[in-house]
Amino acid sequence: MSKNLVIVESPAKAKTIEGFLGSDFLVKSSYGHVMDLSKTQIGVDVENGFEPQYEISPDKKKLIAELKKAAKEAEMVWLASDEDREGEAISWHLFKALGLKENKARRIVFHEITKPAILKAIENPRDIDVNLVSAQQARRVLDRLVGYELSPLLWKKVKPALSAGRVQSVAVRLIVDREEEIRQFQSTSSYKVTASFNALVNDTAHTILAELPERFSTHDVALDFVKSCLGANYTVAGVEKKPGRKSPAPPFTTSTLQQEASRKLGFSVANTMRVAQNLYESGKITYMRTDSVNLSDTALNMAKKEIAERFGKEYVKTRRYTTRTKGAQEAHEAIRPTYLNHPTVSGTAEEQRLYELIWKRTIASQMADAELERTIVDILISTNDKHFVAEGEIILFDGFLKVYLESTDDDNHDAAEGILPPLTNGQTLNLNELLASERFTRHPARYTEASLVKKMEELGIGRPSTYAPTISTIQKREYVVKKDLPGEKRSYQVIRLANNQIKQKKETETVGQEKAKLFPTDIGSLVNKFLEQHFENIINYNFTANVEKEFDDIAEGRTVWNQMISDFYKTFHRQITETTDNAGKFSGEKKLGLDPVSGKNVFVKVGRFGPVVQIGDTESDEKPRFAGLRKNQSMETITLEEALKLFDFPRILGEYEEKEVSVAIGRFGPYVKHNNAFYSLQKTDDPAVIGIERAIELIEAKREKATQSVIREFKQEPELKVLNGRYGPYISFKKKNFKIPKGTDAATLSLKDCMKIIEDPENTPKKRFVKRKS
């Protein structure tokens, strides 16, 4: 029995701390929040001061019972959750849920997981900060009211099972707005002039690349300029040298780690977090959900030592970074390796790569600036008054660049500048080639998962622990899809001057390719439009920043939390009732034209199951016909012709084994139907042209696969089979599936063994969704 019980949020942290403290201390984890509002009800008493109705989270009941027991046996309980709004609330909830007494509980906080820091914290306990808890309560209640009043309104007015919230709806808006900007964007072209020269410097031939600082707006002006260069001489008219410096980027936060892992390693946001969690749990990195760029003193000293040993003393520069991010709470350190003297670790390939990135970034952040020298060379053209400019950059001292260079999202920059040979004033250069190429302005970039996180962080929307889940939610709701675009060919004009001759030609380039970018869907755009019309104040980009200020006031004790919520709710709830009463169905209905066969109107709109084409008016006596849009189609762009084509299904292809074979398009894409069985089409198959031969191929292929997946069959019991599925072997019996206990060899199971497994209630299929009591 321990005299002291310490409760932290994360089990990995608990394990580390237990090592620091003696046997008088038992360290446990709360696994995050332990109490929350009821999931199935609004959970807030709006009539009575917005009193929250908390309950112990269902998955925490067992844990709370355990903690309660441990608390009873201990002389003192130390509540050591994180030092931020949510952490304070966790301590308060623990206090309540464990039924602690004032004289038997202390609140402590520490910023560094080291023995001295923890001992110091224990010597300096404090009370739970009630104001900070109130601020969290306000945050929680506001999010609940917004989410649980807006979502049902969407079910009624737009489509069932949709959702809206303070964070997710703004994330969707960013993507919808960006797509609209791209649609509105008008590309213009201009002519950019570049030249390459040959020069002999110290008996060595060098190539020098230069550019005209200005651009020409039309082909004619560009051509006139190139013509005016015929027979020209080019001389160096000035060499200017400027010193420059580059500083390293700060250590990683959750958001910057997600961005760099996306750009440098191609990881999705969720993957980055999964891999980082593994590194954290095996003690290799510090906590991965943080908004702080701060490094502990221990880390700073380790970095200093490591850099001096590895690269030399001149590479050391100790830096303390401060966070400027809106709403940062800084309960943790920046993300860094636990031991900075380990540049690599063992683990999976992904773990090694992510770790290396974190190591480099941390080390670089404590290294000296890179010192550069920029050279700008001015080149005169003898036949006109324009100048070429050549720029070069050399590194005098590499500093942190030895280890790490941050990448950018900006793909508009041109080829890297190289080293220029030492040119002298008055030196003549020989023109090798002069090019005037047509260049086009580019639309703003679509968001990647990571660049969306960056933008959300700038707006103060979401927290390190929610970036990845939010991005997955908006995709799961089908507001947004992540996809690639193949790009299109575009031709552009090039005017070339070489050997004193001008030649013009047309070249082609591929533009507009996209890889893993976020696009709004029809539903996403429609829901966004609905919210813009009725709840602009909620999805306004500044809404979160404004309420955060009010939460701060509550935390400081200047505002009473439920007064703030009451003020907010008055307006918000009026908007809800007004929209409920006055707004009609919001389907985005749009008329495409007339059906040439029936002469009826053809519409597109969002129906109960997603975007549909409708032939015939809803109000008419005859029932309208419907067909769902294909996955790659959009209400925005679909034509009448494409819409009518969707009604060509189901199409009868012929007969096979004396049963009809047809092709149709269902909820999950195009499929072949035969004898009441379904066979999905491949991506390369077009349901509009597919024939009976191909359909039979698909049927046979699926049958073949099915026989391969059978591990065991029994003559005595044809309804029982041992099959190989997605998650390994399982038993199928009378259309129900049963898992096979670990350590059992599926291939040697007898019928008796199988029946035993089936009868064991341990192995019965679990219900996917737990039905709630009414």
Add this chain to the structure above:
DNA sequence: CAGTGAGCGAGCTTCCGCTTGACTT
């Protein structure tokens, strides 16, 4: 997980922010 879409009506869906395993057919 598969041919939905009217209208009727029951029963369902939903938020954000803390934390990890559990374990799917």
